[in-house]
Amino acid sequence: METLTAAILPQTIRQRPADSHKGTYGRIVLIGGNDNFGGAIIMASAAAVYSGAGLVTTVTAKSNQTSLHDRVPEAIFADITDVSLMVSLITAADTIVIGPGLGTTNQSRATLTTAFENIQADQRVIIDGSAITLVATDQLSLPTAHLIFTPHQMEWQRLSGIAIADQTPQRNRQVVDELHGIVVLKSHHTEIYTATETYRNPLGTPAQATGGMGDTLAGMVGGFVAQFANESQAVLAAVYSHSAIAEELATSQYVVLPHQIITEIPRFMKTHSEK
Numbered sequence: 001m002e003t004l005t006a007a008i009l010p011q012t013i014r015q016r017p018a019d020s021h022k023g024t025y026g027r028i029v030l031i032g033g034n035d036n037f038g039g040a041i042i043m044a045s046a047a048a049v050y051s052g053a054g055l056v057t058t059v060t061a062k063s064n065q066t067s068l069h070d071r072v073p074e075a076i077f078a079d080i081t082d083v084s085l086m087v088s089l090i091t092a093a094d095t096i097v098i099g100p101g102l103g104t105t106n107q108s109r110a111t112l113t114t115a116f117e118n119i120q121a122d123q124r125v126i127i128d129g130s131a132i133t134l135v136a137t138d139q140l141s142l143p144t145a146h147l148i149f150t151p152h153q154m155e156w157q158r159l160s161g162i163a164i165a166d167q168t169p170q171r172n173r174q175v176v177d178e179l180h181g182i183v184v185l186k187s188h189h190t191e192i193y194t195a196t197e198t199y200r201n202p203l204g205t206p207a208q209a210t211g212g213m214g215d216t217l218a219g220m221v222g223g224f225v226a227q228f229a230n231e232s233q234a235v236l237a238a239v240y241s242h243s244a245i246a247e248e249l250a251t252s253q254y255v256v257l258p259h260q261i262i263t264e265i266p267r268f269m270k271t272h273s274e275k
């Protein structure tokens with residue numbers, strides 16, 4: 001297993017060409033946030049915007065519209081019950097993040113199934129939170145696309161069938177190979193399984209152990225893969241940046257809140273971009 005280092009940052013975070021516009025930096029659609037879990041998709045959306053994604057649309061419950069616009073005015077709102085709108089947004093996107101705060105009701109399942117049916121092979125899809133749980137419990141068939149799963153250990157137990165105590169790199173790898181996607185297995189020592197390599201994230205702090213921390217990571221991964229061509233590198237750089245910012249904040253804070261990480265992303269990316 002390789003240990004990630006800060007070298008991944010300037011390799012991945014490129015200088016922005018002068019001759020560019022918002023379309024250059026990715027069209028990302030985030031789907032999730034029911035009436036109870038609006039915060040999850042708002043944090044994911046904010047993380048995508050602050051990571052530099054060019055155009056961000058959030059498909060969520062109508063009850064989250066005002067909060068979304070208040071917290072992330074850069075994001076476009078779409079009502080999650082408007083199925084044809086969601087389908088057209090998915091069709092036009094290059095990156096999709098699905099699952100933060102989606103919930104596991106019949107309506108959540110219907111949304112996920114419709115989204116999967118309309119995803120195209122060239123799209124990058126981050127599958128997080130409730131979407132992982134639904135895929136596992138309902139044995140949904142996965143779309144053919146560039147898939148990136150971001151489970152915590154219990155979500156990985158549900159998806160892989162490997163009990164948390166038995167989640168060794170060797171066993172995890174067998175399931176990762178069957179999934180045909182990248183897996184970010186989150187814990188206090190997050191591991192990233194790409195097609196060919198396994199990486200350990202050396203950073204992270206218990207100050208991060210707070211609700212919404214993974215939703216924020218899902219949005220950052222979405223923002224990074226929407227912009228940077230090398231998909232594996234983009235995932236690694238997002239995971240590393242998320243923890244590195246948290247460690248910086250934790251030098252003077254007992255707990256680090258997801259929205260505080262989000263606010264720091266643009267500065268951190270500038271500091272660690274290609275020189």
Ligand SMILES: NC(=O)C1=CN([C@@H]2O[C@H](COP(=O)(O)OP(=O)(O)OC[C@H]3O[C@@H](n4cnc5c(N)ncnc54)[C@H](OP(=O)(O)O)[C@@H]3O)[C@@H](O)[C@H]2O)[C@@H](O)CC1
Pocket residue numbers: 036037038039040041099100101102103129130131133152153154155164186187188211212213214215
């Ligand atoms: N503000 C919002 O809107 C928020 C909305 N959210 C949304 O809620 C939805 C459900 O997601 P979820 O993660 O909260 O619940 P679930 O999938 O049942 O997992 C929890 C179970 O797993 C266990 N567990 C074991 N190891 C673990 C580990 N390393 N890391 C974490 N858990 C671990 C854990 O064990 P325990 O805590 O009991 O020890 C518990 O039994 C999802 O859509 C998410 O996006 C949240 O993000 C919060 C903020």
Ligand SMILES: Nc1ncnc2c1ncn2[C@@H]1O[C@H](COP(=O)(O)OP(=O)(O)O)[C@@H](O)[C@H]1O
Pocket residue numbers: 129151152186187188189190203204205206207208209210211212213214215216217
């Ligand atoms: N003790 C810890 N040390 C380092 N990182 C942690 C610790 N606890 C949680 N994290 C990080 O916080 C995030 C939690 O993700 P997740 O459980 O999906 O949160 P949520 O769904 O509430 O947003 C992961 O990135 C995980 O690595």
Ligand SMILES: [Mg+2]
Pocket residue numbers: 128129152214215
């Ligand atoms: Mg989560």
